[in-house]
Amino acid sequence: MPTIQIPSFLVNGNAEALGISALDRGLAYGDGVFRTFPVRHSQPVNWDLHYARLAADSAVLGIACPPAAQLLNDIQQLFDNAASAVCKIILTRGVGLRGYRPPDDVLVTRIVIRSVMPDYPPENVQHGVRLHLCQLRLSEQPALAGIKHLNRLENVLARMEWQDAALAEGLLLDAHDTAIECTSSNLFARFGDVVCTPDLSRCGVAGVTRSRILSRLPELGYQAEVAPLPLQRLLQADEVIICNSLYLAWQVVEVAGTHWQAQPLAAQLRLSLQE
Known part of the structure; x- marks a missing residue:
């Protein structure tokens, strides 16, 4: 046939x-x-x-x-x-x-x-990922905040900033140096047993995996928080995670000269999201 x-x-x-x-x-x-x-x-x-x-x-x-x-x-x-x-x-x-x-x-x-399906390097799961700190700043438009509209030129320009294959994603800030998201991922930062994701009421995209993680964090013993996340606070986190619907969750091990050791949350989230 x-x-x-x-x-x-x-x-x-x-x-x-x-x-x-x-x-x-x-x-x-x-x-x-x-x-x-x-x-x-x-x-x-x-x-x-x-x-x-x-x-x-x-x-x-x-x-x-x-x-x-x-x-x-x-x-x-x-x-x-x-x-x-x-x-x-x-x-x-x-x-x-x-x-x-x-x-x-x-x-x-x-x-x-x-x-x-993208062929993601297995090292992203095994050892975590490095992020580029983007120079582009996200503009604020509360009327469009959270939605996946087709105006994605900010993300295009941000993604053009790096060519290094060792960098898995780009971290995007707003004009106030507040961490919002990555070019194609949402962002979480753990401080003890509190896991914070940036407030997206003024800019950014609210992804489905982000909402799934927020609903599952209490089951894993963490308190979920949605709040502004200044870059300096992000860099003081115990653990940083990025997520989307294709790869689920990766731990960030380096951004802006700050390094993190291996931590368990990304693996916990992947297991929970796969259920």
Whole structure:
């Protein structure tokens, strides 16, 4: 039998689509939202949480989020029974004429992309990771804080700051030298039995894995705290963790000339998140 060619993306459920309209507002203005998560054996991992965040982020922008069943059908079309792959869902407000004011009758564009799971170095789990301290500072916009909107130029510019493969991520601060997140990860710092994650009410992205960790910390014997995290306080932490939905949790062993010895929290979190 011939090998079935699995398409790498769908546009509005269409595997034959070659792209999106040049008039799409996602292209023109970054007018949309997205989510990225693993898919295993054709099943999206933690789908209910990711869909809930996608719908909530869409609501902030006034975009009609497609029904969960429709997106799940797209995923089923796109993903075979491979052990692990990555799904990215992009929703844009759709096609419109020139001008910032959205059309009244616009139809949402939905894009589902399949890609291979990144081949992370095993040393990241075994020995922890080093971070680049980014020079770029995140701007504050409370109206967009927390959501994964398509305007990610800050992250692009920050990621361009380093080429050293030994640096796994870049630490992002705001204009007040407060630690917010990494270029594609959320951030936690442990002080004794208190584990703090930065307040994201003014900028930053609230990831699903961040929320999962916050809910699981009490089960692991830690007090969860959401609060501003100045860089100098971060550097005094007993342990620093970064997380996202693909690799779950890594310990940070170096940033800005500060070093940490191996600690147990990252491994505890990975085990808890895998359950």
